[in-house]
Amino acid sequence: MSLPALDRLVPAHIQRFEPYYPSKPDHVLKRMYHVDTLHRLNNNENPLGPPAAVHRLVESFSPETVPVYPNGDCFDLRLQLAQKFSKDPDQFLVGNGSCEVISSVIKAFCEEGDNIITADKTFAVYEWVAEFSGIEARLIPLREGAFDPQAMLEAMDERTKILFVCNPNNPTGTYWDADTMKDFLERAGDGRIIVLDEAYFEYVDKADYPNGMELMRQHPNIIVFRTFSKMYALAAARIGYLCGSPEVVNIVRRTHIVYSVNTLAQMAAAAALEDDGPFIQATRRMVSEAKSLLCSLFDELGLEYVANEGNYVMVRLPMPDTLMYRKLMTRGIMVRTMTGFRFPNWIRVSLVERPVMEMFCQAFTEALRES
């Protein structure tokens, strides 16, 4: 038997699409780079977490639960989310990470010939899912590091179905304030879906930061994405959710895979929401302290940097980002290179506890001196 005729079987948009290969597991990387420990500052994880209630839950998780399917649509968690945000449980859909809900939304609203609009330098998954689904992704250049509302509106046409706004933006940390958002929503009208990706919502402590959960009361075409991977430190459990008006969510539910969120993830997410206030405050303090430390270092070294909202900062290097990555890896520090985000020669660094930040500062300074 020979291979099937892939060039005839595979749609053109899939043939054009390049597969994404994530980094190798730590044990492989440590062996390749000859290091005993590896501090991951590449995925914006929260090293403080998860909250204490999740620790207790995981420790008491019974193996007898494992043979039984999870609840197919995260019934209990949706009830809890509804209570927390004063909404109806049917306004929520939970996915295997927010990547899954991105996919569900695009599948629900787009067909061949349609387009989505987002920024050129933002979370890549909106663009990827659109392209491997055969949908055009219109990428609008950032303006002064932020999403450009005017250019996004000008890019719309009758086949535009969804506008994705990452607020705050990963990786620049910029956000649209309440006035900018209000103006954008009014001018965009109600003919399209507006996705507000608030993956880093809990990290923002600014009075003028708009809350998508509130905005959707006046704008039922809004869908909000949130995740448990960032602030709540459940990245390994892969769980995120969307919230929208019941009618819109009813449409998305038709393309959304059921049973994709495992039982432990559902229970852990529910536990994480219990009394999350002190945990969020502690995390914000850690991030603020780490941000001050790094900004001071970058100022001292005379390097351009971007330190806005979220638990990450970006810094521009006088060398390739991919070279800095390798130099830091040999010192047991892993950062995110930003060429793939179309920021060549920038790296993004997750903000974590002080001892690890100090290790980063030392390794970074040494690597710069070497070059």
Next chain:
Amino acid sequence: MPKAPDTVTLELPAHVRWLPAAQAVVEHGAPTLGLPPKKVVRLVMAVEEIFVHLARTTPGCAVLLRLLRRGSSVQAVFRFQADVEDLWAMNLTAAQELTPTDENMDHMGLLLAAGVSDGFSITREGGTVQLVLSQDKVYPETTPSDRGLTAARGALRMVDDPHPAEVAEACALARGLYPAEKLHPDLSMAGKLVDNAAGGGIVLSVAKDDAGAILGMMFWEQTSERSVGFCGPYVFSQNSGPVAKALTENMLNCLARSRTIGVCSRRATDDLPLEGFEALARIHYCHKNIVCAEQRIWFRLLREDDGAVIWAHAGMVDFLEETYARLSLMRDIRTVENIGIEMPARSVLAAELNQELSEAYLRVLIPGLDVEENIRKHAAHLRSSGYENIFFTLDLALGEQACLGGALMANGFEPALVLPFAGKSDLVVFQHVAPRS
């Protein structure tokens, strides 16, 4: 309805009675694909010789013949099941040992086919051989411009799909402003560059100002599945820094979410913003035996490097360890002396020649038992033909290539640089050191 590819495919048995069919496809198909009459004759001749060779050596075997346009060239691609033993006559050096006797007639045909073609390649997948013969279309030479540098007006913008006239203007400006060693050969024929861009072989972008003046150009081509070679940035603006930076960043952003892992240039101009690149090596380059200079090779990765396993001949290990340490690239080096598989008696080497730069790049197409002797003959032949810069590339993903390091070093080649991900894995480039006179 999906658009049919601009190609003709014919499947026929290797028998001389089918020769007219093969001839007819090329004779009538090649002009349709844009090849001028003189070149059609050469392609027909080459196809005849290959077909007759197959009819004699593997009578009756199924031959797939495909005629297609690839950018600036028209190619005849043969696919057949055969022993590669007899293909040695496609070596650049084969003419030295072939005399036109009856016994040599099969090989004379291959020699002729290789000789009349503008390029050829041979690859093997299991027992299937793919042999590609190329004829380049003919283009007028682009006259260098003496316009000099432009004073930019207004904002800078990138055009990723420039009009052919704009490409022609940029080629003329580049030829007028940059030395020969920084110029890709296609720049001397703008039409060829345009065709190669239209065919997808080359991607190019130009920088323009608000008034439409062309301020710069950069182009790149896929040199392997995961690497890109770039030329430029060619800058025609008095204020070169911002134009060079914009062209370079535009290239990196175009490639950022592609399959490409690394970009490299042996023809980067002095305008390249160096903070975004790593110096791979300095190559000693001679031209017309008078001017000798060091040429720097620049590269950068586009992704995070997870490390890799590579093969190497023991004689190359010190060089590789030093190089990888300097570049902070993690590699598990596994030594290989002899891969222990049965090999054909005769090897075949490919030669990419650039007479203007006195440059030859060799690589192995078919490893054979005589490869060391073949390397020696090629080096001697190229030296005696006046080539001063002779290189040999080995793919370190392939044990059968990596083990040739010893044969190269025994014949005057020295490892000069490593090109990360430029082959199936990293390529190591050897340079032939001129014998002391």
